[in-house]
Amino acid sequence: MALRIHFSSDDITQTRLAQAPDPMWEVLLSLHMLQTNDGPLVFGQWRREVRGRLSRSMRPLLALAPPRGYSPDFLTPAAATGGIDLGVSALLSTPRSRLRGDLALLAASQQRLSPCVRELAEGDVEALRDLGQAIHTYHRLALAPYWPRLQAEVGADLAARTRAASDVPTDSFDHMMRMLHPGLEWQSPVLILHGPHVHGDLHLNGQGLLLLPSFFCWRAPTVLRNHDLPPVVVYPIEHQPTQLAHDRTRGPAGKGLVALLGRTRATLLETIAEGGSTTELARSADITPATASHHVSVLREAGLIVTRRTGGAVLHTLTPLGSDLLNGRPLT
Template identity: 40%
Template sequence: MLRLHFTAGDLPRTRVADGPDPLWECVLSLHRLREERPESNLSGWREHVLRHSKAPLPLLLPLVPARGYFPDFLTPAESAEGFEAGLDALLSTRRSRIRDQMGRLATSRPLTPWARDVSEGGAATLRRLGAALRAYEHTAIGTWWPRLRTQVDSDRTWRARTQCTHGTEGMLKTFGPVLRWRPPVLEADYPVDKEVRLRGRGLLLIPSYFCHRTPVALADSSLPPTLVYPARIPEPLSTSLTAPGHARQETLARLLGHTRAAVLESLGSSCTTSELARRAGVSLSSASEHASVLRAAGLISSSRQRNCVRHALTPMGLALLDAPPAGRPRSVTA
């Protein structure tokens, strides 16, 4: 059983995150990838990921067991700002913290030679881990991010509206039966007994597409209290995560040109111009040029953050990517 103990000061500091967190989705999707009988809406996703992630999976799976503890440094808070921000924070984790958390992982199962290398926190090993995470995110998350986010956003909007009209306690009551609000304690079924005392820090609730059945909390009680929970997705929005079809890709290519269509397809999650160039396999100048055309057409938006420009799909761009090929209805799970 998981029990989160609130004080009066925690309620005003409790909130729902703005949307899904890309590194949490990466880690939790590794759990779903291992399921012997995946849900029907994940079957196409699972087949695609297993086919295209043969290189990163042997490096990531030993760090994220099917059950039980996995290191907190894999899901830093900075990931809320985007995958690359989270990855930068992950790769900057202190060696002592990596060693401690990997040591805890070793108490539940023997570490593979690769996992033992990770526990040392060497620069070359972390670069290799970063490359594996980036490749996996692009294949397993980035391709589906617009649809995934749209589905999760429906949950987030509902919780936030409830909090505005009925207060935080009213919002906490909406999580049943996964979470049970019994003032001043929020309870959930959990693999181990765990008591978390918020002590005025509040709680960040992160909705997740890949979180399944039970919520997940950070193991380190000194970190900002965080709880990832399975997003409640209404049936009309519960579309299957299937790989982009060849017919749709050809339609986009005829409309936009092959390179520009590839650039648009690469914008699964928001990214910088450099990241966009790498994903689409084009030069930096070419990515910038195509981004300008797509922005002028209203298909993407761009904003400057510090020393870089980040691009994201607009609702029109998302609708274009998510549209079925001509003559075929959109598939929705019953």
């Protein structure tokens, strides 16, 4: 099965590649991951930490985000690109008719709805307010401690794509669309999303498409079911093969940061801020590529950079912690 997304020339002009993760999409997709054992090399430690923090009050939220199948579109309002507070505020303003429609689709995919979800479907104001509070609480416990890592990984993925696109002497839009994800097929002017739960045709009609990179999206891109909503394709970034875990060693006393002291690593960090491959880093510090690779490993283990491989090139970018250190901001 496949969904065919049709572009006009105006749609190509209006299509945007988001530059940061969307907090409401990460809430929803992380709820999916929390209820599975997928991606243990990346998410295993995060799951163990988060499951130990959550209380039974999160059960209504889990009921709205089953690990497989449909989740209500109203959980990911477009306003969330401005932050979690704006996202929750937009959710609280969801019209009753849309709540009923989305939750009817959820009911059709499940044997029975929990009482709190039925109250939402009936437009209960208190139930909707409780949902907003639950999302805020979940975000604080399950995402906020890890948000710098999420932002860094998404930023590194975007930097690698931008660098790769600039190195290809072809139409940049066509190249961007072709390299987004194996589950997306670009046959200009149609983007084809393959998957068991998508089908039909979506004509953008001049509004363009938001391409949204996501840390918690796993294996396959996803879209909103309701084609009347602002169109978005959420796609998985390429993950680092390391566990997502709460960083408890930040600050000058951390072993990784102590290891950074020295002119060579400072030079490499400055060069990475401008974007560069391992070969370019070696040249900037007047060292061999092998020596540069060693220093880069120390920087990466300290949480100051992330690394991406694109084709035959290995590219490095700063994490928020690395940027703070380089710019002399307090490491909190």
